[in-house]
Amino acid sequence: MPGISETPSTSRQVSDMPSPRRLLSSSTVYEGRIWDVVSDAFQLSEDTGTLVRDYIDHPGxxxxxxxxxxxxxxxxxxxxxxxxxxxxxxxxxxxxxxxxxxxxxxxxxxxxxxxxxxxxxxxxxxxxxxxxxxxxxxxxxxxxxxxxxxxxxxxxxxxxxxxxxxxxxxxxxxxxxxxxxxxxxxxxxxxxxxxxxxxxxxxxxxxxxxxxxxxxxxxx
Known part of the structure; x- marks a missing residue:
């Protein structure tokens, strides 16, 4: 497209992939009948601050x-x-x-x-x-x-x-x-x-x- 330069990474086949990050802590904040809610603290990289995300822990x-x-x-x-x-x-x-x-x-x-x-x-x-x-x-x-x-x-x-x-x-x-x-x-x-x-x-x-x-x- 005009105005968009393709980088080497975008010229290859697109595919989702694992991206491990440093997990600092993980706890279950809610236990349900079918799924739980988990709260994770993690870092995107060693020189970034701590992020906290709550999410549904699901069996698939x-x-x-x-x-x-x-x-x-x-x-x-x-x-x-x-x-x-x-x-x-x-x-x-x-x-x-x-x-x-x-x-x-x-x-x-x-x-x-x-x-x-x-x-x-x-x-x-x-x-x-x-x-x-x-x-x-x-x-x-x-x-x-x-x-x-x-x-x-x-x-x-x-x-x-x-x-x-x-x-x-x-x-x-x-x-x-x-x-x-x-x-x-x-x-x-x-x-x-x-x-x-x-x-x-x-x-x-x-x-x-x-x-x-x-x-x-x-x-x-």
Missing amino acids: AVAVLPMNDDGEILLLKQYRHPVGMDLWEIPAGLLDIEGEDFVVGAARELAEEADVTAATWNVLADFFNSPGSSSEAIRIYLARGLGEVPEAERHVRTDEEAEIELRWVPLSDAVAAVLEGRLHNPSAVVGILAAAAAKADGFTNLRPADAPWPAHPSQR
Whole structure:
């Protein structure tokens, strides 16, 4: 662009990377049912002052974009109290079972929230939900080769999940809903746009389901 000179660092492939800083202290200031709030004191470098940041210490999460043989994706509607809205989302859940494989956790959430199984799994995208205030890392999978969970084995959904409504939507319609500002759930937005981009080459460049995930809290 005019007026912007490219430096050697920007001419290379852009990629987020670990950046260890000197941690002076860390304490839990709030313990919650699902996540805690941590207060860290640290230095950006040896000759800078002390900074203090409070953030949500989160176990991470997985989300699943189920796609059928017709190219439709499965969305679910669920009430979210902090924003006071019914949101169209994709199946997702916490990685709160210690040692659980990421794909196993994703398959569990898909079965529990949508009564669906999948034979083919790929990674669509990895992202931080709100890196300025939370350590939450989310991995979104594309699930294909779908089947149904047998009636007798289906999860009994309670609380907000008891109101879940499921709907199959053409991917192009979902993309339009994102661009028109009708969808707001971050996993759904990222997953839908990533799937649309991946569809351009027939999904051939997607990572395998077991691709490394160094950004997850357990790997950092």
